[in-house]
Amino acid sequence: MIQVRNVSKVFNSVYVLKNISVTFEQGQTNLIIGQSGSGKTVLLKAIVGLHDVDEGEILYEDVVFNKLNFKEKKTLRRQIGMMFQAGALFDSSTVEENIIYPMDMFTNMSLDEKIERANFCLKRVNIENANHLYPSEISGGMKKRVAIARAIALNPKYLFCDEPNSGLDPKTAIVIDYLIKEITEEYNMTTIVNTHDMNSVMEIGAKVVFIHEGEKCWEGTKKEVLHTDNKIFNDFVFANNLAKQVKNIH
Amino acid sequence: MNLGVGSIWIVIIISSFMGAVITLQTAYNTENPIFPKYLIGLGCRDSMLLEFSSTVVALILAGKVGSNITSEIGSMRISEQIDALEIMGVNSASYLILPKIIATVLFNPLLTIISVVVGLLGGWIIVIITGVIPAGDYIFGIQYAFIPFYVTYALIKTVVFAFIITSVSAYHGYYVDGGALEVGKSSTRAVVYSSIAILFFNVILTQLLLS
Numbered sequence: 001m002i003q004v005r006n007v008s009k010v011f012n013s014v015y016v017l018k019n020i021s022v023t024f025e026q027g028q029t030n031l032i033i034g035q036s037g038s039g040k041t042v043l044l045k046a047i048v049g050l051h052d053v054d055e056g057e058i059l060y061e062d063v064v065f066n067k068l069n070f071k072e073k074k075t076l077r078r079q080i081g082m083m084f085q086a087g088a089l090f091d092s093s094t095v096e097e098n099i100i101y102p103m104d105m106f107t108n109m110s111l112d113e114k115i116e117r118a119n120f121c122l123k124r125v126n127i128e129n130a131n132h133l134y135p136s137e138i139s140g141g142m143k144k145r146v147a148i149a150r151a152i153a154l155n156p157k158y159l160f161c162d163e164p165n166s167g168l169d170p171k172t173a174i175v176i177d178y179l180i181k182e183i184t185e186e187y188n189m190t191t192i193v194n195t196h197d198m199n200s201v202m203e204i205g206a207k208v209v210f211i212h213e214g215e216k217c218w219e220g221t222k223k224e225v226l227h228t229d230n231k232i233f234n235d236f237v238f239a240n241n242l243a244k245q246v247k248n249i250h
Numbered sequence: 251m252n253l254g255v256g257s258i259w260i261v262i263i264i265s266s267f268m269g270a271v272i273t274l275q276t277a278y279n280t281e282n283p284i285f286p287k288y289l290i291g292l293g294c295r296d297s298m299l300l301e302f303s304s305t306v307v308a309l310i311l312a313g314k315v316g317s318n319i320t321s322e323i324g325s326m327r328i329s330e331q332i333d334a335l336e337i338m339g340v341n342s343a344s345y346l347i348l349p350k351i352i353a354t355v356l357f358n359p360l361l362t363i364i365s366v367v368v369g370l371l372g373g374w375i376i377v378i379i380t381g382v383i384p385a386g387d388y389i390f391g392i393q394y395a396f397i398p399f400y401v402t403y404a405l406i407k408t409v410v411f412a413f414i415i416t417s418v419s420a421y422h423g424y425y426v427d428g429g430a431l432e433v434g435k436s437s438t439r440a441v442v443y444s445s446i447a448i449l450f451f452n453v454i455l456t457q458l459l460l461s
Contacts, residue, residue, distance in 0.1 A: 050333050074339035082337045088330040105338045 001026050002047065002158065002190055007056035009042055009214075016042050018214045019056070026190045028206035029181050033195055035236060039214040041085075041162060044194045048082055048160055049073055060158065078106045081151030082160040086167075087143040089135040089150070095122070096131035099150045106154055121149035125179060141172040145179070152183060159184065159191040165200060173197065177204045198237060201225060210236065253315050253350060253416075254357030258364065260314060261307055265298070265365040268306065269372030272297050277382040287383040291391020294373040296400065303365035304404045305452050308411035311358070312444040316419035319350060320440040323423030324433035332424070347420040351413060358412035359405045366404070403459050410455060411448050418444040 002024040009017040016039045024030040034040045045051045047058055049065060058065045060076060068076065081102075089098050099118040103109055109117070122128065125145040135143060144164060151159060161180055165173030181204040184191040193200065201208055202222055210218040210233050218233040225237060276293040323346055326332050335342040370392055377388045422440035426432050 045333070048337060050336055070341075077337060077339045080337060082334070084330040084334060086329055088334040090331055090334075091325075091329075102338050105340060 001061060002192070003057075003059040004043070004047065005057045005059065007043070007046060007053050007058065009039075009046055009051060010054045011042075016214050017046065017053075020211070020214075020216045021056075022209050022216060022219060024190055024192050025207065027185065027188045028191070029184050029204045030190070030192045030207045030209070031195060031201055031205040032192060032209050032211060033198075033201060033236075034211035034217075035196065038211045040194050040196075040211045043211060044160060044162055044192065047192065048080060049077075078154060079157040080160065081154065081156035081158070083144070083147040083151045083162065083164055085163045087135070087147040089143060089146055091135055094132050094134055095127075095138065095146050098135070098146060099153050102150065102153050117153060118149075121153050122146070124152070124183070125149045140167055141176070144168065144176050148176075148179060148183070152187070155187065157189060159189045161191070161193040163194055163196070165195070165197055170199065173199065174203060180204065201237075212236070253318070253353050254361070257311060257314060257361060260310065261361050261365050262368050264307065264310060265303065265368040266372035266375075268302050269294055269298060269369030270376035272302070272369070273373035273376050273388070274380070274382060287387040288391035288394055290383050291373070291388040292394050293391075294388075295370060295392040295396075298366050298369035299400045299404050303362045303369060304407040304411065305448065307361065307365050308358075308408065308415065308448050309445055311361070311411075312415045312419075312448060313441050315354065316415050316441050316444050317437040319416060319419040320423040320426075320437040321433055323347070323420055324426040324436050327424065327426050328429055328433060343424060347417070347424065350420060351416045354412040354416045355409055358408050362404055362408040403455075406459065407452065407455050410451055414447045414451065415444050418447060 004020055004022045004024075007017055007020045008015060020043060032040045032043060042051060046053050047065075049058075053066050057067070060079075063076065065073070065076060089095075090101065093101065096115065096118050099121055100114045103114045103117060107114075118131070122130065125148050127142060127145050127149065130138060130142065130146075135146070138146070148161075148164075151161075159180070164180060165176050168176065177200050180191060180193060183189070193204070195201070202225070205222040205225075208218075208220060208222060208225060209216060210230075212232050218228060218230045220228065228234065273290060273294045276290045280290065323332075326346070332342045332346070335345060373392075374385065374388055377383055377385050419440040422436040422443070423433075426436045
């Protein structure tokens with residue numbers, strides 16, 4: 001479980017996160033949604049410690065993460081896997097080397113064990129025979145899968161995904177969404193996914209948190225999405241005609 | 251490899267032409283019978299040793315190596331590869347920048363030595379081709395009144411310049427914010443700032459070491 005308590009973040013005297021409090025439960029896919037520029041990526045990066053928060057606390061179970069020093073954070077990061085928006089695979093390393101990298105940083109496994117684990121992770125995300133390819137030689141969808149494989153290489157307790165299906169066709173996007181959901185349930189992880197894709201919300205969103213202009217505007221389950229009266233949230237969710245028709249049917 | 255070995259050819263090409271041109275210019279501007287011909291060789295040697303092989307080569311490397319470092323680290327920043335390193339508990343600044351600084355600080359002195367040798371060879375070849383002075387006078391000149399401290403002076407400057415090139419360029423890459431356009435702008439800024447810093451420290455080091 002991850003708890004965000006009264007978190008605020010200021011960039012150049014402007015509040016990009018304002019007093020946000022939310023709890024993300026274990027074993028389910030938690031979604032942070034919002035318009036571009038709403039602050040959801042800043043919130044995600046604040047939770048993993050890539051941005052320092054100016055006010056408030058971030059708790060991993062009972063540990064206040066933002067009060068830890070570098071070494072203590074490193075210990076906790078052993079349990080964190082993160083998939084970045086564009087994959088963030090290391091260009092100069094092969095697919096296999098990318099997945100082995102976190103094992104090099106955090107474990108004393110032998111090379112054979114690391115290769116075995118890398119192969120297992122690649123198989124789990126349905127990629128085979130790509131071990132020795134470079135990121136520039138694989139498709140966008142494969143990059144996302146490799147990024148997931150790297151994120152789960154250490155069997156983490158917490159998984160973070162920043163816009164996992166951006167730039168993908170709808171069919172591949174759903175495959176990636178379900179892959180994240182399956183892995184979350186299989187390993188009982190606390191997963192937080194950052195997205196503005198409503199398909200993802202309706203497919204995998206066990207809990208949905210809506211951020212608007214740096215503030216938490218709404219939170220609930222995917223079933224509650226269709227029945228809320230929150231105007232700002234409805235304007236975002238039902239922005240296109242198809243979504244409006246779906247809303248009217250319900 | 252890119253930073254050091256990859257620069258050998260450009261250093262060889264530039265140094266050979268610099269040595270040749272210095273020799274020709276000195277020869278054509280000192281056509282006085284009371285001026286010993288061997289001083290042309292001495293002029294080439296000291297010019298290469300004191301200024302060209304350290305400072306001019308450093309300015310060229312600031313363009314080649316500096317922009318390479320800035321764009322490489324900057325690209326890693328905008329594609330979130332540096333964030334990925336941080337997530338894995340890696341001190342990204344130390345991991346990405348320190349090896350580059352160590353590599354250039356250790357390898358650039360070798361480039362300077364190569365530059366001096368090739369520059370003197372360039373001067374010798376142009377002397378043979380044009381016959382502007384007897385080759386024997388040139389060979390005598392490059393050995394005449396040699397001050398070994400000039401080599402130390404050139405190497406000290408090279409080490410300082412190597413540190414400036416790498417650290418300034420890495421800083422501009424590491425703190426780039428935005429997209430590909432900003433990486434390009436940062437590369438340009440890194441080359442300009444490191445070149446100015448090199449020229450500035452050239453004056454300071456010359457005053458400190460040769461006064």
